[in-house]
Amino acid sequence: MQIIEAEKIIANDPKHARATYAPEYEKGSAYTQDTYRPIDQGVVPITDAGFIHADAAYDVVSASAGYLFRMQDHIKRFTASCGKFGLVNPYTEEETVEILTNLVKLAGLKDAYIWWAVTRGELEDGNRVKAKYNNKFYAFVTPYLFIHGDESRIRGIKVRISTDYIRIPPQAVDPTAKNFHWMDMKLSLFEALRHGAEWSVLTDADDNLTEAPGCNVFLIKEGVLKTPDSGCLEGITRQTVFDLADELNLGVEAGKLPAQELVDADEAFLTSTAGGVMPISHVNDRPLGGRNGPGEQTTQIHNLYWNKRWAGWLGDPIDYDTGINVAVSAENRRRPG
Ligand SMILES: Cc1ncc(COP(=O)(O)O)c(C=O)c1O
Known part of the structure; x- marks a missing residue:
């Protein structure tokens, strides 16, 4: 038996061909400051503790052939990671899945690398001793990548x-x-x-x-x-x-x-x-x-x-045909506190 050329199959089999997407999403999509953006516009505030102190929890899920793989297992692990670090995701688990799915749809990717994090965020009043933070959610999606091709x-x-x-x-x-x-x-x-x-x-x-x-x-x-x-x-x-x-x-x-x-x-x-x-x-x-x-x-x-x-094992099919309203920022749906 030979190792199948998964990378080649993903690149050539029509089942993996990209759905339609706007050209600005060619390289991928991002969600920062509660807004959907092309990936090269996904910026992070420089004083976010996630950036300056690695103070964050994250997860990565993938899609292949248009199926999100074991999404609920990743969500469960992510919620547990946040809990272990005392971080609170500003979005519910359902909203998180919706944002990630929308990012995949924006990029039209059947095979995607889907990254998201909750960081400690920025100090509310600049006072490190009081250490009051607003935890922040970030996400991005790129074409699927193999660590080893x-x-x-x-x-x-x-x-x-x-x-x-x-x-x-x-x-x-x-x-x-x-x-x-x-x-x-x-x-x-x-x-x-x-x-x-x-x-x-x-x-x-x-x-x-x-x-x-x-x-x-x-x-x-x-x-x-x-x-x-x-x-x-x-x-x-x-x-x-x-x-x-x-x-x-x-x-x-x-x-x-x-x-x-x-x-x-x-x-x-x-x-x-x-x-x-x-x-x-x-x-x-x-x-x-x-x-x-x-x-x-x-x-x-x-x-x-x-x-x-x-073949869709443990996968949730992504509906690429139903549009998303990116103008409705998820900010509007944020839970208080
Ligand atoms: C340190 C570490 N170990 C193991 C894994 C593999 O985990 P998974 O199979 O959930 O991607 C990862 C994934 O990024 C990782 O960062």
């Missing part, structure tokens, strides 16, 4: 387990609340690139696997899927892999995973909303399973993931 997924990615950095501990910033603290992940990625690898994986202080920049990590050993159960985001793609493994009758174990188990794995892959299932071929320069390329079970999971998504 067809070429990389077909041959498998070379990853390096970081030796210079560890993942920020849960007692510092809770990784189950999706957040803006990316410095550990970004620096480990640059470290990996310097060493000729293509992506990084981070451990905790005890050398157990946590996650990778923007991704969860899985390994397969003797037919059993293994993934960390702590120190990481509870990824929606990770959950999707649990569901697919069930369908394929593969065992799954979530638990503590010493980094060495990834080096010794038969197969491994990364998972993310931005790219789905992304096979790993090498860990610290060692080819997994003595192969040069993705393993059989990883390939099966990868292909099933995309084929089921394109």
Whole structure:
């Protein structure tokens, strides 16, 4: 079995062709200061604590073939992330879904990357001690992006387990609340690139696997899927892999995973909303399973993931034919306080 060229299919299959959109939305759409805008006009106030202190919660959902994937799971996780950081979304969950759907429709995208955040916002009276903030909602939509495209997924990615950095501990910033603290992940990625690898994986202080920049990590050993159960985001793609493994009758174990188990794995892959299932071929320069390329079970999971998504699995169809009234700013519907 071969890894399907999902990126090529999305680019060429008429099922994925863009619906009509105004030319200013070519690159995508944004929602800032309670107004819909073309993405290059989506600006953020420079004193927003989300920008200056990474004080925010966010989430990313995707659409493919015109279906929003597991929207309610993302919304549920986002509300929980806000709760863990004491942030209040100025919009209800229903309004949030409506804004995100409208952004996708404005850009006419069947395959979309859909990002949104609630930041602490700006200080109400400039007084940092009183720290009274107006939490702010921001969102944008762009064409769907694969962290690792067809070429990389077909041959498998070379990853390096970081030796210079560890993942920020849960007692510092809770990784189950999706957040803006990316410095550990970004620096480990640059470290990996310097060493000729293509992506990084981070451990905790005890050398157990946590996650990778923007991704969860899985390994397969003797037919059993293994993934960390702590120190990481509870990824929606990770959950999707649990569901697919069930369908394929593969065992799954979530638990503590010493980094060495990834080096010794038969197969491994990364998972993310931005790219789905992304096979790993090498860990610290060692080819997994003595192969040069993705393993059989990883390939099966990868292909099933995309084929089921394109058939509408766990998806909400987007109605591109019904217009939206962007002139009615959601500001009018904001809840007081
Ligand atoms: C740190 C981190 N871990 C894991 C993931 C994967 O989560 P999901 O599958 O929900 O996209 C992400 C997604 O951006 C992430 O930022």
